Each structure stands twice: as structure tokens, then as C-alpha cells.
Amino acid sequence: MAKPNYQFEKRQRDLAKKQKQEEKRREKLANKAANANAPQTDVPEDGVSQGVDSQDSGTALN
DSSP: OOOOOHHHHHHHHHHHHHHHHHHHHHHHHHHHHHHHHSOOOSSOTTSOOOSOOSSOOSOOOO
């Protein structure tokens, strides 16, 4: 029976890990570039979301 080559296996795992990290880095850069180019219309400038005011719910409590 052949002796397992652990160094080769470790090298292959390391290469796969580095390739995966590089793909993630490229994906993050692409997402960051896409977000920088797209205008953000969802968030108002003052940072307060617009919606129904909690004080003016339409029901009067006496």
C-alpha cells in the first residue's frame, strides 16, 4: 500500500483556501464599487426614517 503524502494534501488545502479568500475579496470589492456607484435613495439625509408617527396613531385615549 502506498504511503499518503500529507505535504501534498496540505498544500492543496492551502491553495484552495487562498483561492476562496481571493474570490471573497474580489466579490467584496465588486459589491463595494457597485454600492458606491448606486445612489442611495432609501435613507433620508437626516437619518430618521419616514413613516407613521407613533404619537399620531389616530386613536384618542381619555
